[in-house]
Amino acid sequence: MLTSETTTPLHQPEPEDRSRWVALVVLCTGMLMIVLDATVVNVALPTIQDDLGFSQSSLAWVVNAYMIAFGGLLLLTGRLGDLLSRRGMVLAGLAVFSGASALCGLSQSDAMLVVARFVQGVGGAMASAVILGMIVTMFPEPREQAKAIGVFAFVASAGGAVGLLAGGVLTQAISWHWIFFINLPIGLATAVLALRLIPADRGPGIDRSTDFLGAVLVTGALMVLVYTIVSPAAQDGWGASSTLLFGAGGLVLLGLFVAREATAATPLVPLSIFRSRAVTGANLVQGLAVVGMFSTFFLGALYLERVLHYDALEIGLAFLPTTLLMGALSLRWSEVLVMRFGARRTLIPGLGLVAVALLLFARSPVDGSYWVDVLPVMALMGTGAGLAFPALMNLAMSGVEPSEAGLASGLVNTSAQVGGALGLAVLATLSTGETDRLTAAGEALPQALNGGYHLAYLVGAGVLALALVVAVVVLERDPAPEPVAGRAAGPVRTDLVCEPA
Structure with a gap:
């Protein structure tokens, strides 16, 4: 694919130290653009519906078309990145994503927007599937790797909250078209910098034996x-x-x-990768944990809009503490905590805090106060996610051969997308059913809506409890922390492989 450049094997990180960190920022910027696009549309949906004439039932396809393409192609594009070129896959994905974003912004009909969103999901899968694998190979030293994964985890997990804020600002300040147009300069700048900062790579290629x-x-x-x-x-x-x-x-x-x-x-996907308890356990926990996160971002936003009557910008600002706390922990403290205590010991309390946040949200009243009923939930959610998701990323990529880093990266992203889609569908269905039951029993609409949201939060908390059980039972214990004062903790184990039975 890249015949005009000097190529290096996938497993050899070549950039100089400073260039590697700049390259990390470039990759994470591209990832943020893709991740926030999954939620940036949500706050603009009513405006899009009025402007393009969507029916209530067809409006969901603005989100669904993106999710089907994105979730369906992550494993395939991650493996193709291993076989062909990870940098090439990222660049091709950015091109497809940016072009589809332009079509989304220019859409003058409901059908055009849905088709463009599907293509946008294809580009998003191509670009994002291999990014975590690239980061792992660029930062092989355990401490640096833990710090770099913390940056990635913040972007991957906080992108939803950032999308709610960005969608509110752009929709109210300019128009819904700009939630898509803003991707064009970001995508172009990311691609140009990636060409300059990330060395060309080449995998073994596709031949007749390819699956x-x-x-x-x-x-x-x-x-x-x-x-x-x-x-x-x-x-x-x-x-x-x-x-x-x-x-x-x-x-x-x-x-x-x-x-x-x-x-x-x-x-295409060697089943031996699932012999690693770290990989298998981390993906199971990831799929379960995002259920709670999705219920907060989506149903929490509906609570703020339909019960507390916040506008789009106020909803985005309400989630800002979650983003800030996730950023502080992921960017500054995750590497320290993972290296000091181990990924598993950092993950478990983080999951517990997310579960507590959902339980608190299940008591929010119809006349709730932001400072009393919402802010504590956002603070606990941000703290828990900031602890849990960097640790999960470390575990998901540990014990993986460099040649399978793209596959493992696509796998953990697939766990998040499919788990999030399943969780949101289940929780939204349960919430709607409870609201209908309460309405039929004579409850006023605000109380009925809130009752439905409460049920969804409680179920989400139960799923987080299940994720905690999986983390405790499946994941192997971390090595004992270094007891000598003033001495750096030992590196994170990367050999957590379960022998075949």
């Missing part, structure tokens, strides 16, 4: 499963025939993919 059948099966399975979650399940219910049909189809494709990978000579 094309596995690629088709896993992409089809993930797209069908995400579609099932965001469309028939959310609209018709989990017991509807359409939900069961598409869900069964997705599971059959997934089963065929696993069978194919177990027998393929050069599998």
Whole structure:
């Protein structure tokens, strides 16, 4: 792919020390642009609906089209980055994402916007799937790697809150079109700097033995499963025939993919990667933990809008403490805590704080005060996420061979996207059902809405408790902290591999 440049193997980090950190900022800027796009649209949906004439049922496809393409292609694009070129995959993804963003901003019909959002999701998957793998290979030394992953984790987990604020500001100050147009200068600048700062790389390439059948099966399975979650399940219910049909189809494709990978000579996703308890446990915890985060970002935003009557900008500002605390912990303290106590010991209290935040939100009244009922939740959520997600990223990438870093990166992103989509669909359905029940029982609409949100928060807290159990049971214990005063803690273990039974 990159024949005119001097290439280096994927596993050799070449940039000078300062250039590596600048390159990290460049990669994370591109990641932030992609991650916040998943939520920046939410606060603008009412305006988009009025402007382009969306029906209430079709409006969800502005979000769903992006999520189906993004979640469905992460594993495939992560592995293709390993086989071809990670830098090339990022650059191609930025080009597709930026071009699709322009089409989104120029959309004059509902169909044009939905199609452009799907293409935008394709570009987002291409660019983001391999970024974490690139960071791991650029920073092989444990302490530097923990710090770099902390930066990435902040961007990946706080992007949703940043998107709510950015969407509110742009929609109210200019127009909804600019939530997409703003991606063009950011994408162009990121691509130019990536070309200059990130060395060209080349993987082993695609040949006749490449697992094309596995690629088709896993992409089809993930797209069908995400579609099932965001469309028939959310609209018709989990017991509807359409939900069961598409869900069964997705599971059959997934089963065929696993069978194919177990027998393929050069599998797209080597199943041996799941022998690592760190990788398997971290992905399970990631998929469960984002359920709680999504319930806060999405249903919490609805509580602020529909019960407390905040406008778009006020909603974004309400989430600002979460973003600031996540940033302070992820950027400044995550590396210190992970190196001192270990990733598992840092993860567990973080998950506990997120669960407590959801329990607090489940007592928020219809006449709630921001300072009493919302701010403490945002503070606990930001602190818990700032502790948990950098530790999760460290665990998910530990024990992974450099040649599989892109795959592991795509895997942890897929866990977040599919877990978030599933969690949001389940919690939104439960919330709507409880609201309908309370309304039928004679409750006023604000009380009925709030009752539905409370149920969703309680279920989210229960899912976080399950994530805590998985973290305790599946993840291996960290090495004992260094007892000698004044002496640096030992490096994070990267050999947490469970031997085959």
